Structure formats: C-alpha cells, structure tokens
Amino acid sequence: MIRFIALLFVIIAPLATPPAAAPAPETPIALTIPVKFSINFPAISPSSCWRVDQPADGRITAEVTGKGNWSVCIADTACPTDCMSNGRRSASTERLRPGRYYYVKVQTQTPGVTATLSIYPTAGGPPKPPPPSSVGISGSWSGTFRNTRGESDTETLEIKEESNGVLKGLWGGAQIVNGRRSGDAITWEAHVEARDYKVSGTISNDGKRMSLKYSVIDPRRGNYSGVDELARR
Numbered sequence: 582m583i584r585f586i587a588l589l590f591v592i593i594a595p596l597a598t599p600p601a602a603a604p605a606p607e608t609p610i611a612l613t614i615p616v617k618f619s620i621n622f623p624a625i626s627p628s629s630c631w632r633v634d635q636p637a638d639g640r641i642t643a644e645v646t647g648k649g650n651w652s653v654c655i656a657d658t659a660c661p662t663d664c665m666s667n668g669r670r671s672a673s674t675e676r677l678r679p680g681r682y683y684y685v686k687v688q689t690q691t692p693g694v695t696a697t698l699s700i701y702p703t704a705g706g707p708p709k710p711p712p713p714s715s716v717g718i719s720g721s722w723s724g725t726f727r728n729t730r731g732e733s734d735t736e737t738l739e740i741k742e743e744s745n746g747v748l749k750g751l752w753g754g755a756q757i758v759n760g761r762r763s764g765d766a767i768t769w770e771a772h773v774e775a776r777d778y779k780v781s782g783t784i785s786n787d788g789k790r791m792s793l794k795y796s797v798i799d800p801r802r803g804n805y806s807g808v809d810e811l812a813r814r
Contacts, residue, residue, distance in 0.1 A: 607630050607659075607660040607686075608630075608660075608779055608796040608798075609630045609631055609632035609660050609684055610629065610630070610631050610632065610768050610779055610781055611631070611632050611633075611781055612631045612632070612633050612700065612763070612766075612768070613633070613634070613763060613764075613766065614633045614634070614636075614641065614700050614701050614702060614708075615699070615700065615701035615702065615705060615707070615708030616633075616699070616700050616701070616708060616761075616763055617697060617698070617699040617700075617701075617707070617708045618697070618698060618746065618747065618759075618761040618763075619695055619696070619697055619698075619747055619759070619761075620645070620687060620689075620695070620696055620697070620698045620759055621693065621694065621695040621696075621758065621759065622687075622688075622689045622692055622693075622758075622759075623692055623693065623758070623772060624692040624693070625772055625777075626770070626772055626777050627688055627689050627690075627692050628664075628686060628687060628688040628689070629686070629687060629759065629770065629779075630660035630661070630684055630685065630686045630687075631684070631685045631700065632660075632682050632683070632684055632685075633682065633683050633685065633700055634681065634682060634683075635657075635676075635680060635681060635682060635683055636702040636704070638676070638702075638704060639674065639675060639676025640673065640674055640675060640676070640702065640703040640704060641655070641673065641674050641683055641685075641700065641701065641702055641703060642671060642672070642673045642674075642699075642700070642701055642702075642703045643655060643671065643672050643673075643685045643687070643698065643699070643700045644670055644671035644672075644698075644699050644707075645670045645671070645687060645696050645697065645698050645699075646670070646696060646697050646699070647694075647695065647696030647697050648691075648694050648695070648696060649689060649690075649691035649694035649695075649696050650668065650689065650690040650691045651670050651687060651688065651689055651690070651691075651696060652664035652665070652666050652667045652668055652669060652670075652687070652688045652689075652690070653667075653669055653670060653671055653672045653685070653686070653687050654667065654669075654672055654685075654686050655672045655673075655674055655683055655684065655685050655686075656683070656684045656686075657674075657680050657682070657683055657684070658680070658684075659684060660684045660686055661684065661686045663688075664686055664687075664688045666688065666690060668690075672685075673703055674703075685700055716784070716786075716787065716788030717742050717788070718740060718742050718748075718762070718767075718784060718788060718791070719740060719741045719742045720739075720740065720813060720814070721737070721738070721739055721813070721814040722737065722738035722739075722740065722791060722811040722812065722813055722814060723735065723736065723737050723738070723811060723812065723814050724736050724791075724809060724810045724811035724812055725809070725810055726753075726807055726808065726809045726810075727807060727808060728797075728805055728806065728807030728808075729805045729806050729807065730805050732807075736753055736809050736811060737751075737753060737754075738750065738751070738752050738753070738791070738809075738811055739751045740752075740757070740760075742762060746761055746762045746763060747760060747761060747762075748760025748761060748762055748767060748769055752769070752771055752780070755771040755772070755773050755778070756771065756772075757769045757770075757771060758770045758771060758772065762784075765783050765784045765785075765786070766781070766782075766783060767780075767781070767782050767783070767784065767791075767793075768780060768781045768782075775799065775800055775801055776797055776798065776799045777797065777798040778795050778796070778797050779795060779796050780793055780794070780795040781793070781794055781795075782794060782809070788813075789812060789813050790810075790811070790812050790813075791809070791810075791811040791812075792808070792809070792810055792811075793808060793809035793810075793811070794806070794807075794808050795807055795808075795809070
C-alpha cells in the first residue's frame with residue numbers, strides 16, 4: 582500500500598505595518614494685518630504659520646524681503662503642511678471660498694538668516710512702519726504660569742522693545758525668537774531642547790500687566806498649552 586502524506590503549506594502574510602500617525606496640526610499665531618516684522622528661523626524649527634482675517638475682497642499678499650532663501654504659501658482652512666520648498670518669496674490670493682481666515686506659512690532654506698515678512702490686504706499695498714507705542718514694555722516682568730498638564734509656578738520675563746516693534750529678551754530663561762509688538766498685541770517664539778513654543782499675548786492699557794497664551798510642540802511628552810499672567814517688577 583502506498584501511503585500519501587499530505588503536506589500542509591501555511592502561508593503567513595506579513596503583518597501589516599500600521600500607518601504612520603498624521604503630524605499634529607500646526608498652531609498658527611494670530612495677527613492683525615497689515616503687519617511687517619523680522620523673521621529668523623533656527624534649523625530645529627525652520628518654519629512658522631500665522632492666521633489673519635480675510636479682508637472683504639478676499640485678497641491678501643504675503644512676501645519676504647531681505648537675505649536668504651524662503652518659501653511662502655497661503656491656505657484658507659488650516660496651516661499648509663509644507664510649502665514644498667517652492668522658492669517663492671511672495672504669495673497672493675483671490676477669494677478661495679467664503680471663510681474668515683487665511684493661513685500664511687513661511688519656510689526658510691537658510692536657517693539663522695534674518696529677513697522681513699509683510700502680510701497685507703493686496704488692495705492697500707505694503708504696510709508702513711507702525712508709529713512708536715505710547716507705553717513701552719522694556720524691562721523686567723514676573724508672575725505665574727499654568728498649563729494643561731496641571732503644572733503651575735512662577736514666571737519671569739526680561740524683554741527689550743526696539744523702536745520698530747521688534748522684541749528681544751529672555752522668557753523664563755529661553756531666548757525670544759521672532760518677537761513682535763503691534764499695538765497692544767505681542768507675539769514671539771522660543772525653543773527649549775526639543776520643545777517649540779509659540780506665544781501670543783496682550784498688554785494692558787497702562788502698560789503694567791501682560792497676559793500670554795502659548796502652545797507647545799513636545800515630541801517627547803506630547804503637545805500642550807498654557808497661560809502666563811505677568812506684571813512689571
């Protein structure tokens with residue numbers, strides 16, 4: 582008798598690789614246009630995004646002037662993911678669709694180089710330098726912070742306001758980057774180890790108090806946000 586031995590072949594499909602998590606949406610910095618200010622991005626964070634109100638005719642222009650290689654792009658629903666290193670120093674819109682905001686993203690291909698960004702309604706032309714603010718904010722500030730991780734503690738700010746509205750200094754010991762004041766509104770960024778901070782805030786009419794809101798991109802522990810309440814020392 583001939584015995585037949587059946588061989589069982591088992592084909593094991595390779596385990597599917599889980600899809601990569603989508604990058605967290607970038608938090609834009611709110612600005613009022615027209616506006617003009619200095620930008621300088623480090624290699625660790627070579628781009629930034631700003632949110633502006635759509636003008637009535639839906640037309641804005643964003644342009645970078647000065648040294649370096651830059652890419653500018655604009656979207657109408659959220660910060661563009663990437664300008665694709667398009668090499669275009671300016672971008673303009675027609676009305677894309679009914680909406681409230683535009684989102685302007687700027688990327689540098691030359692980190693550490695300073696240039697000037699202008700964002701303005703196309704019909705009105707480039708902005709003129711703002712008049713000097715009546716109440717300066719240069720000096721020492723202190724107060725408290727709290728964040729969405731449940732942390733709270735004291736906070737300090739050493740800041741210098743230049744005549745063109747540029748802000749420099751140290752916020753909680755971190756170097757202020759891309760600092761700007763426009764009227765009672767202030768914005769800046771900071772970088773601490775792997776964390777990227779985007780800060781916006783307002784100054785009281787008497788120039789004695791400052792309220793800040795900030796968002797943090799932290800690839801190690803997860804993103805979070807917080808607030809500061811500061812007063813002049």
